[in-house]
Amino acid sequence: MIKRWLSVAVLSGMSFLTQAYCIDDWACFEKIKRGKTIEYWLSNNKPYPITSTLDVDTRNLKSENSIKNTYSETRVLHALARVKILTLSAIDANRSVSNHESFYWTPGIKNAKHNDSYRYALPYAKNQSFRVVQGFNGGYSHQGASRYAVDFAMPIGTPIHAAREGQVIDLQENHRRGGAHRRYAKYANFVTLLHEDGTTGEYYHLQHKGVAVALGDHVQRGQLLGYSGNTGFSSLPHLHFAVYFAKSHGKYQSVPITFNTNSNK
Template structure:
């Protein structure tokens, strides 16, 4: 019903006070995300300067926002700083310099958050989406746009379909699979499920740069791979009950990142037996048609 950022954040910590506190110089530390796709590199060659860099090993466009708590520091770029990575790349995002030499300086709590996709994506509003389940099957909407339970803020334009666990989930639009997560086994409404995005999912990048998100999938049910091109109606996996969820269902939305922390969901038109572009309303059933 909702989700957080698509990749986790890495926390780095450096204290630099005059002669870099207890850290021996030159100082260098690299910490990576669990999947190894993004690494945060902190370097301090001397007592007066430092740099914060990102090493990305991504196969698709990723938007990242870097933050840190600084005191008495001159910055080459204001923090937070947001950068878009189109593929494998190492980039220095900000350089730091001791500002008033008579006073101590510090930088600490260096951290980042990231979202797949780019803020530059512009949705093609001429596209009509297929309903993401089997054709000729009527499925009830249990939460639509602006849903009271969780479809607000970054999830405002999302739809939850009442699919029993194990139901086939099909691609609503052609695109390239960006992310597959299928190892989670639990569900709940505790805030940690929402904040950490502990739901299984498939993320598909469309030709206009937007992303289709298929969430709460059954563990181990995904049949597509990252980097694979999929066509409308192609089987992606099976519905489940994982992550921030009250019960078995499929969460679908089209989105793009605003930065590494926030996303924007986009209202889209669906092809249904009731017609094209009819609003999908809560507690009404809709049938997918080819």
């Protein structure tokens, strides 16, 4: 998954001002300033749930309930939601106030409870078989957030099928670059499916123009999603597949899954 965040520093001084900061035309925070009082809002511009966090480092500002140097608010925002999360006002009206915001988000629902009884289809055609080159706890790159990912080595252009039914909430197919270094991670082509339990299925390293579905599509288990490639942080042509739940601060965590090895569909 691609971590998304934004850091903004602003010194207050206008009597009334509304500012909005957005990432990927999807997740936004707004700051409405009235003198030395500031309101913060979070919004979701898409019809898919996200988990957003806003951290605000302050000087001479207090909330309605407390006085802190840093305020941290995380919310799950459902389709097209907009919510006020924080109001700050000056502690001493005769002193200047300052604020520095850091904004994070990730698709999906915070701490979604995975349906552990679900048995996933293998993410390729029923009559094919591919070697697992890195599994759970793989020493090369399957640690931390991707601890429970599985990498299947396969030729570029291999059809990739949905391991579980879900809705397409994010995708990328415009990149051409890839290599065995994390600096290439941002160039991965991928498809993300939202599952009914709030987790997301991630299909990574697809080939350029190798996505066969559209945003918003509801796909069935076994349906064609696209074609494998070697884009992003990838040392050989393969498919990276994992199931994640969202956490605060743009973070996410993979969960252990079980494949139905008796049948791909």
